[in-house]
Amino acid sequence: MAALTPAAPPVTDAPAPARRPGRPRAGRGWRGAVLVIAAVYFLTPLLASFVFTVNDPVTGFTLDAYLEIFSAEGFVSSLLLSLGLAAATIVTVLVLTLPAMLAARLSAPRLRPVLEVLCTLPLVVPPITFVAGISTVLRWGPDYLATTPFYMTLIAVQNPSFPVVLVIANVVLALPFVYRALDAGLGAMDVRTLVEAARNCGASWPHVLLRVIIPNLKSGLASASFLTLALVLGEYTVARLLGFQPFSVWIVTISGSNAAMSVAVSIFSLLLTWLLLLVLSTAGTRRRRQS
Amino acid sequence: MNGAQVEFRGLRRAFGTTVALDGLDLTVAPGELIALLGPSGCGKTTALRCVAGFETPDAGAVLVGGEDITRVPANRRDAGMVFQSYSLFPNLNARDNVAFGMRVRKVPAAKRHARAAELLELVGLPSQGGRYPHQLSGGQQQRVALARALALEPSVLLLDEPLSALDAKVRVTLREEIRRLQLSLGITTIFVTHDQEEALSVADHVAVLKDGRLEQVGTPAEVYDRPATPFVAEFVGTMNHLPGRLDGDQVEVIGQRLPVHGEVPAGPDVDVLVRPETVLVTAAHDGDAEVVTASFRGASVRLRLRLADGTEVLADLPGHDATRLGPGGRAFLRLVRRPVLVAPRATAPAKVPAAGV
Numbered sequence: 026m027a028a029l030t031p032a033a034p035p036v037t038d039a040p041a042p043a044r045r046p047g048r049p050r051a052g053r054g055w056r057g058a059v060l061v062i063a064a065v066y067f068l069t070p071l072l073a074s075f076v077f078t079v080n081d082p083v084t085g086f087t088l089d090a091y092l093e094i095f096s097a098e099g100f101v102s103s104l105l106l107s108l109g110l111a112a113a114t115i116v117t118v119l120v121l122t123l124p125a126m127l128a129a130r131l132s133a134p135r136l137r138p139v140l141e142v143l144c145t146l147p148l149v150v151p152p153i154t155f156v157a158g159i160s161t162v163l164r165w166g167p168d169y170l171a172t173t174p175f176y177m178t179l180i181a182v183q184n185p186s187f188p189v190v191l192v193i194a195n196v197v198l199a200l201p202f203v204y205r206a207l208d209a210g211l212g213a214m215d216v217r218t219l220v221e222a223a224r225n226c227g228a229s230w231p232h233v234l235l236r237v238i239i240p241n242l243k244s245g246l247a248s249a250s251f252l253t254l255a256l257v258l259g260e261y262t263v264a265r266l267l268g269f270q271p272f273s274v275w276i277v278t279i280s281g282s283n284a285a286m287s288v289a290v291s292i293f294s295l296l297l298t299w300l301l302l303l304v305l306s307t308a309g310t311r312r313r314r315q316s
Numbered sequence: 317m318n319g320a321q322v323e324f325r326g327l328r329r330a331f332g333t334t335v336a337l338d339g340l341d342l343t344v345a346p347g348e349l350i351a352l353l354g355p356s357g358c359g360k361t362t363a364l365r366c367v368a369g370f371e372t373p374d375a376g377a378v379l380v381g382g383e384d385i386t387r388v389p390a391n392r393r394d395a396g397m398v399f400q401s402y403s404l405f406p407n408l409n410a411r412d413n414v415a416f417g418m419r420v421r422k423v424p425a426a427k428r429h430a431r432a433a434e435l436l437e438l439v440g441l442p443s444q445g446g447r448y449p450h451q452l453s454g455g456q457q458q459r460v461a462l463a464r465a466l467a468l469e470p471s472v473l474l475l476d477e478p479l480s481a482l483d484a485k486v487r488v489t490l491r492e493e494i495r496r497l498q499l500s501l502g503i504t505t506i507f508v509t510h511d512q513e514e515a516l517s518v519a520d521h522v523a524v525l526k527d528g529r530l531e532q533v534g535t536p537a538e539v540y541d542r543p544a545t546p547f548v549a550e551f552v553g554t555m556n557h558l559p560g561r562l563d564g565d566q567v568e569v570i571g572q573r574l575p576v577h578g579e580v581p582a583g584p585d586v587d588v589l590v591r592p593e594t595v596l597v598t599a600a601h602d603g604d605a606e607v608v609t610a611s612f613r614g615a616s617v618r619l620r621l622r623l624a625d626g627t628e629v630l631a632d633l634p635g636h637d638a639t640r641l642g643p644g645g646r647a648f649l650r651l652v653r654r655p656v657l658v659a660p661r662a663t664a665p666a667k668v669p670a671a672g673v
Contacts, residue, residue, distance in 0.1 A: 215401055221370050222403040222461075224390040226417035227468065236416075240407040 071292070078289040090289035097286070103275035104297075109187060110271060111257040114195040115250045118203050121196065123246075126207055127238065130216055144204035147197050152262040159194060160267060185269060194263045195256065202252040210245020251305045258298050319347035319504030320381035320394075320471035322367060327376035329362050329528075336362040337373065338528035344521075349498050349505040350533075351515035354525035355551065360508045363525075364474050367506065369393045380472055396465030397474040400481065402457045404449040410436060410460045411445035417468045435463035438497065455486040462494065466501070473498065473505040479514065491518050512552045516540060524548045542577065546659040549589045556595065556629050560588035560658065567658055570623065570649060577655030586658040592618060594652040595631035597638075603646035605629070610642055617641075621649065 078090045094100055122144070129136045147155070163179060170176045182189040216238070223237045239246065261273040270278070272294060280287025322344040329337040336359040344350045352360035365371035366378050369390030377386045385393055404413045411432045412419075418428035436445050439459040449457055458478050465473060475494070479487045495518040498505045509515050515522045516536040523533040524547075532544040543549035560569035562584045567576050569588040597605075597619060605621040608628065617638035619631045629649060641647060 214406065215403070218399050218401050218403045219405060221368070221390070222397070222399060222405070222464075223416070224370070225368060225393075225395070225397045226464065227391045227420045228416075229391055229420075232420060237405055241405070 071295075074288050074292055078285050078292065081285075090283075090285040091293065093283070093286050094290055094293055097279060099270065099275050099279075103270050103272045106187070106270070107258055107272035110191055110195060111254045113189075113192045114199060114257050115253045117192060118196045118199050118253060119246065119249065122200070122203050122207060123238075123242075124234070126204070126211060127216065127220075127234070130211060131220060141204065141208075144200045146200075148201045152198065153266075155194065155197070156263045156266045159190065159263070163190065163267070183267075188264075188267070188269045190267065191260075191264055191269060191271070194267075195253075195260060198260065198263070199253040199256050202256065203249040206249035206252060207242070207245050210242045210248075213245075214241050247305055251302045254301055254305065255298055258294065258301075319502055321346045321379075322472055322504055322506065323379040323382075324363060324366075325377045325379065327363060327366060327378065328374045329359070329366065329371060330374055335528050337366075337376075339376070340525070340528065340530055342523055342530055342533060344504055344506060346504055347502040348520040349495065349507060349518060350521045350523055351507045351509055351519035352523050352525060353509060353512060353515040353552070354531075356510060358525040359528035360510075360525050361476055362528075364397075364476050364506055364508045367393075367472065368395055368397050368474055394468075394470050395472040395474050396468060396470040397476065398458065398461045398465050398478040400477040402449065402454065402481070403461055404452075404457055404464075406449050409446050409448050410441065410452065410456075413449070413460055414445075414463045414467050416464060421468070431467065432463075435467055436460070438466070439463045440493065453486075454482050455490055458482065458490065459493075462497075466497075466503075471504065473503045475505065475507040477508055477510070480509075480511070487514075494518065516552070522552075524551060526551075543589075543657060544578065546587075546589065546657065549657055549659075554592055554630060556590040556592060557587040557659070558590055558627060558629065559661075560586050562586055562658070567656065569651065569656070570627075570629075572651055572653075574651060574653065575655045577657050581658060581660040583661060585661045587661055589657040589659060590629075590651060592630040592632040594654070595629055596650040596652060597621070597631050597633055597641065598648045598650070599640045599645060600648050601646060603648045605647050605649050607641050607643050607645045607647065610638060612638075621647065623649070 079086055079088060081087045081089070125140065129140050163183060182193070219237055219241070220233055223233045228236065259273055260271070261277070264271050265274050265277070276287065276290045276294060279290060324340045324342040327337045327340040328335075334357075336357075338359070340359065340363055342350075342363075352363060354360050362371055366373050366386075367380070369385070369388060373386060377384050379385065380394065404410075405416065408416065411429065414432040414435050415423075415428040418431060423431075433442070433445060436442055439462050441456060441459055441463075444452065444456060444460075449460075452460065458481075461478070478494075479491055482490065491514055494505075494507075507515070507519060516539070519536060521533055522536050522539045524531040524539060526547050532539055532548045534542075534544075539548060539552055543552060549555050558569050560567045562576070562580065563573070565576055565580065566573045567586065567588055569590075574588075605623050608620045608622050610620075611618050612635065615635055616632050617635050619633065619638065619641060621629045621631060623629065631649070
């Protein structure tokens with residue numbers, strides 16, 4: 026609460042200058058107050074963490090904790106694994122959902138509620154239940170199947186250097202967010218008319234998808250992608266319980282050995298995620314402005 | 317003539333329990349502009365979409381240039397379409413929208429740009445090629461859509477209420493331009509509309525549809541002057557329903573005997589269908605009709621008159637003739653001597669014609 030004190034002046038300040046066009050002034054004042062409160066709420070823990078990582082009680086200011094990250098064992102591999110998983114998840118989930126949603130919109134509107142419920146379902150199933158199911162399936166592999174491709178598939182998806190099973194799990198977890206983002210994007214354009222106009226101009230279905238739908242769905246695709254990215258980078262439960270080590274699991278593992286470094290890693294991962302989101306969103310908007 | 321003949325053969329299409337097309341038979345001659353006219357839900361748009369390939373009929377066939385195209389996918393049909401809602405690709409500028417179809421067919425860039433510029437000029441937008449759809453007005457967007465529909469030199473042009481989203485003035489100029497373009501290109505055009513004025517003013521033939529069936533097809537003058545059925549009479553233009561009494565092949569209506577045109581119903585009591593412009597009004601102090609309302613329309617005035625027996629009659633007369641006929645004025649009514657259409661007496665008591673167009 027002490028941190029709130031500096032926020033107080035703008036709040037009390039706002040109503041004081043009773044300017045003529047009172048409403049916008051007061052509105053701006055309130056907006057500022059909300060912004061300050063939100064900023065305090067989010068930035069205080071971050072700043073506190075940052076101070077904790079750079080302040081050594083003995084030597085004073087030091088960036089050792091950050092430098093340590095890069096030399097720590099498993100950092101690069103786990104980060105690359107997470108990014109790889111994120112990329113694979115984004116591609117898979119978009120390839121699965123976009124054609125399905127288009128098909129439902131264009132030729133089976135009555136299936137739309139079904140699709141919506143299916144895609145929202147992962148929100149209500151706790152990840153822990155989900156992972157319990159997955160691990161049961163993965164463990165199930167009777168000996169008489171040992172020589173079949175099925176059994177080998179079960180083994181292959183669990184390859185620790187690139188666990189496909191995590192991509193599958195992440196796709197399911199990302200479905201609700203991707204569905205919402207794409208649904209909003211598709212809702213913003215007259216899909217049926219655009220598709221029919223393109224078909225009328227002689228475009229085949231792949232052409233319609235690539236040249237008409239995707240260029241006009243950029244913001245929807247971008248927000249679906251970065252929601253998925255954020256989700257995959259932060260996903261812990263499934264990866265941990267299946268015994269893989271992407272970035273989020275690695276952070277928890279490393280935090281046991283070095284307190285300052287574990288916090289430094291958290292801040293680092295936060296900045297990294299922000300950076301990636303920023304890149305994705307600016308890429309989306311720049312292309313839109315260009316067009 | 318670049319146009320092809322379009323033929324609908326026994327076209328049927330049902331959506332669940334709603335029958336949109338119920339055995340439509342219609343032939344469109346090469347190079348003509350035919351208007352499919354009817355109230356909403358009469359199947360006119362469904363018929364058009366069957367030609368475009370967006371709808372597959374349950375039965376029957378669509379023939380273009382004598383070839384059955386009923387099962388041909390939409391992207392391999394030779395028909396350009398302009399949609400009711402704005403259908404330009406938002407991510408492309410006007411030029412690229414027009415060139416879209418040529419790009420699909422891999423026409424070289426230089427050639428398709430030249431052709432797009434030519435088409436934009438044709439639709440009156442020579443300098444707007446670089447603009448994006450959101451920078452164009454509704455009328456301009458529909459012009460670009462028209463250019464896009466013509467870009468691949470189709471043998472049929474399909475217009476699905478292309479003017480209904482535009483304001484009145486633009487609507488009139490654009491429909492005239494569409495007609496001018498259509499005549500100069502000689503392209504077979506099917507124009508779907510629910511606006512009878514639009515249909516009558518631009519089409520070579522008007523096909524009036526009702527409940528998925530063809531009610532009448534004919535030139536605008538035929539459809540207006542000799543409606544084949546009471547429905548057509550009612551839908552195209554405004555109609556008075558006057559009580560009349562059949563007597564052989566003549567009918568007695570407000571003190572006059574007129575020959576009956578078309579089918580003669582059974583009962584002696586009938587409704588006589590009379591256009592407002594065929595009602596002649598003569599102002600007179602001792603006239604048997606009283607003016608209830610008079611609405612001035614510039615060139616003409618529409619009067620609503622009440623006869624002694626309570627029947628209300630709409631009459632159109634030239635604006636300058638009506639100066640003495642304000643509400644409350646009295647007049648004599650007479651009908652132009654020509655064959656009239658009669659319908660069986662509707663049981664509904666009030667026979668007040670709608671004051672529509």
